[in-house]
Amino acid sequence: xxxxxxxxxxxxxxxxxxxxxxxxxxxxxxxxxxxxxxxxxxxxxxxxxxxxxxxxxxxxxxxxxxxxxxxxxxxxxxxxxxxxxxxxxxxxxxxxxxxxxxxxxxxxxxxxxxxxxxxxxxxxxxxxxxxxxxxxxxxxxx
Numbered sequence: 560x561x562x563x564x565x566x567x568x569x570x571x572x573x574x575x576x577x578x579x580x581x582x583x584x585x586x587x588x589x590x591x592x593x594x595x596x597x598x599x600x601x602x603x604x605x606x607x608x609x610x611x612x613x614x615x616x617x618x619x620x621x622x623x624x625x626x627x628x629x630x631x632x633x634x635x636x637x638x639x640x641x642x643x644x645x646x647x648x649x650x651x652x653x654x655x656x657x658x659x660x661x662x663x664x665x666x667x668x669x670x671x672x673x674x675x676x677x678x679x680x681x682x683x684x685x686x687x688x689x690x691x692x693x694x695x696x697x698x699x700x701x
Contacts, residue, residue, distance in 0.1 A: 565584055565585060565586045566584060566585040566618040566619065567582065567583075567584050567615055567616065567617045567618055568582070568583050568584065568585070568590075568617050568618065568619050568620065568621055568693060568696075568697075569581070569582055569583075569593075569611065569612070569615060569617045569620050569621070569693075570582075570583060570590060570620075570621040570622075570623070570689045570690065570692045570693025570696065571620065571621065571622045571623065571642070571646075571689055571692070572623050572659065572685050572686070572688035572689040572692055573601070573622060573623060573624075573625070573635070573638070573639040573642050573643075574598065574601075574635075574685060575598060575600055575601045575635070575638065576597070576598055577595050577596065577597060577598060577685045578595070578596045578598050578603050578642075578685065578689075579592070579594075579595050579596075579684070579685025579686040579687070579688050579689035579690075580592075580593045580594050580595070580596060580611060580686060580689050581593050581686060581687075581689035581690035581692070581693045582615055582617075582693075583690075583693040583694065583697055585697065585700075588697045588698065588701060589694070589697070590689075590690045590693035590694045590697060591690055592683065592686035592687050592689065592690045593611070593686055593689070594607075594611070594686060595683070595685040595686045596608065601638045601641070601642060603642070605649075612650055617652065618652070618653075619652055619653040619654070619655060620646050620647075620650070620652055620653070620654045620655070621654075621655045621656075621657055621692060621693050621696045622639060622642060622643040622646065622654060622655070622656050622657070622692075623639070623656075623657055623658075623659030623688070623689070623692035624636060624639050624640065624643070624656040624657065624658060624659060625639055625659055626658055626659075630658075639656075640656070643656055655696060657692055657695060657696045657699075659688070659692050
């Protein structure tokens with residue numbers, strides 16, 4: 560990616576029931592939580608995703624790929640890769656996979672520290688996990 564132009568990215572924390580979404584940009588190297596989409600067996604609400612893509616017009620997408628702590632694949636790994644492939648086909652954008660180990664745990668801790676148990680409700684964990692995934696990707700690709 561060229562560093563001289565601002566790039567908008569959407570980051571995803573994939574899950575079978577919920578998919579967290581964050582938006583970020585390369586100029587400020589920052590990301591923020593956007594929304595949590597409901598999913599049915601890992602299939603997102605495509606019409607909602609279409610709206611996000613249309614609104615933000617991202618240059619690339621970043622998907623967290625869940626792995627076990629030792630780096631091996633887990634049952635969710637394949638589903639996340641399939642989601643990543645579906646994004647690539649549907650939107651014809653570059654899609655980058657990133658190791659997302661501990662992002663949900665970190666998101667929970669961050670939210671809990673900010674607002675206790677209340678802050679863990681309403682799907683915020685997923686969008687904050689997406690923010691952390693995207694933030695990590697931005698830091699690795701400065």
